[in-house]
Amino acid sequence: MTETLFLSDDDVAGLADPADYVDAVRDAYRQRGEGAPAKPRTKLLNESPPGMFTAYAAVLPETGAMGGYMYSAGFEDADAWFVTPLFDADTGEPLAVLDGARMNPFKTGATGAVGVDALAREDASTLAVIGSGAQARGQLRATATVRDFETVRVYSPTEANREAFADDVDDHLDAAVEAVDSSGDAVAGADVVVTATNASEPVFDDDDLADGAHVTAMGQYHPGKHELEAATIERAVYVPDLRERVTQDAGSFINALDEGAVTEAHVHAELGDVVAGNAPGRRSPDDVTVFDSGGTGIETAAAAHMLYERAEERGLGTELEFAPASEALTGE
Numbered sequence: 001m002t003e004t005l006f007l008s009d010d011d012v013a014g015l016a017d018p019a020d021y022v023d024a025v026r027d028a029y030r031q032r033g034e035g036a037p038a039k040p041r042t043k044l045l046n047e048s049p050p051g052m053f054t055a056y057a058a059v060l061p062e063t064g065a066m067g068g069y070m071y072s073a074g075f076e077d078a079d080a081w082f083v084t085p086l087f088d089a090d091t092g093e094p095l096a097v098l099d100g101a102r103m104n105p106f107k108t109g110a111t112g113a114v115g116v117d118a119l120a121r122e123d124a125s126t127l128a129v130i131g132s133g134a135q136a137r138g139q140l141r142a143t144a145t146v147r148d149f150e151t152v153r154v155y156s157p158t159e160a161n162r163e164a165f166a167d168d169v170d171d172h173l174d175a176a177v178e179a180v181d182s183s184g185d186a187v188a189g190a191d192v193v194v195t196a197t198n199a200s201e202p203v204f205d206d207d208d209l210a211d212g213a214h215v216t217a218m219g220q221y222h223p224g225k226h227e228l229e230a231a232t233i234e235r236a237v238y239v240p241d242l243r244e245r246v247t248q249d250a251g252s253f254i255n256a257l258d259e260g261a262v263t264e265a266h267v268h269a270e271l272g273d274v275v276a277g278n279a280p281g282r283r284s285p286d287d288v289t290v291f292d293s294g295g296t297g298i299e300t301a302a303a304a305h306m307l308y309e310r311a312e313e314r315g316l317g318t319e320l321e322f323a324p325a326s327e328a329l330t331g332e
Contacts, residue, residue, distance in 0.1 A: 002324065005096040005308065005317040012102050015310045018142040021103075021110035021303055022117075026275060028302035029114055031060050033276025038298050040245035041221065051075035058297030064089045065305035068297030069100060086304045094322050096308045100300075105138025107303035108295060111241065111271075112216040113142035115291030116192055118274045119239060119281045120214035124191035125150045127175070130183055130203045130227075131196035131219060132156035132165035139194045139218065140169055147192065149175040155186040156197070184208045195219050195227040206231040211286045221249045221294035228290065230256040236290040237268045237282065241298070250292050272298070 032038055038058035045052055057068030067086040073079075082100035087093065116124075127149045129136050140152065152175045156162045159179075166179040180186050183204040187193055190213060195203050197219040206229045209215070215236070217227050233256035240246050246253045246267055256262045269279035271291060282289055311317050 001321045002093045004094040004320045004322050006320050007098045007311050007317045009099045009102050011316045015307050019145040021106045022113045022145055024302040024306040025110040025299045026114045028060050028298045029272040029275045031062050032272030032298050033278050040242050040248050049076045056297045058301050060301050063305050065301055067301040067304050069300050084304045098304050103303050105134045107299045109138030109142035111293050111299045112139045113146045115216050116143050117146040119289040120192050126190045127152045128186040128190035128193045129154045132161040136196035139196050144173050152177040153180050153186040155180050155183050200225045202229045203227050214289045216291045218293035220251050222251050223254050226252040226255040228252040230259040230261040234261040236288045238290050239268050239271050240292040241271050241296050243270050
């Protein structure tokens with residue numbers, strides 16, 4: 001038998017702040033750039049009741065961990081449940097099982113922040129956020145750890161939501177946070193733009209995007225949905241989390257392909273290649289850069305291992321027992 005730690009939502013809460021997630025995720029993407037294995041998500045759809053079951057994973061050899069997500073969304077409860085298994089990358093033994101919902105906006109936000117750090121101008125001072133949900137909050141709090149923003153402009157279609165969001169995040173940031181009346185008002189002149197929506201169509205006009213801006217697009221991973229116009233993809237240095245997923249579920253890139261604006265050769269490099277120094281990121285101050293973040297096991301395994309180590313240090317969690325196959329896989 002091997003002892004495996006179960007971390008509940010209460011165990012995970014408060015174990016790390018946004019900067020901690022960013023550090024762990026940055027190192028994981030460096031490992032990916034140096035050859036760490038990772039694959040895009042597998043998404044299975046159920047018709048009745050309508051729901052989605054998704055899984056993805058990665059191996060982080062230097063961290064000594066491997067794992068990812070398995071989660072369901074929709075179905076009769078119209079809710080979502082996230083399970084994060086974590087294994088030892090040396091022995092193969094299960095280290096932990098985490099209730100994975102709470103860490104989701106933090107690890108996803110950290111991925112966006114690593115993209116900003118790798119691709120945005122060093123002097124970026126104005127941030128636009130399109131969206132006002134949990135993912136937008138995670139993106140904003142993490143991104144604010146990698147650049148010294150003076151101004152944050154927030155837009156989402158419902159006025160009450162964007163106003164409440166701006167009031168809430170203003171308490172966590174040194175920057176001045178303002179809710180604005182349109183995506184154009186948010187994006188115009190912004191140095192960094194983050195899109196974190198569930199929209200099926202572009203959430204801002206490419207004409208409003210300034211030369212030299214960076215865009216982190218993370219709201220959709222569906223081939224028929226795209227937050228960005230084809231024109232934005234066409235003029236950008238385009239960097240996805242995983243090259244393999246750009247024709248699978250990177251809707252903005254797929255739309256640009258369908259419109260004939262780009263070919264598959266337009267993919268500049270994976271984020272891990274840029275972080276590891278294998279490929280350049282921004283080549284001039286006037287470059288428009290796009291990081292297309294669809295969710296991978298890279299950031300999930302990295303965040304889970306960081307939380308696992310902190311829980312171990314603090315004596316948190318509940319021990320479970322797993323039998324190795326050499327003992328239990330007997331057919332008896």
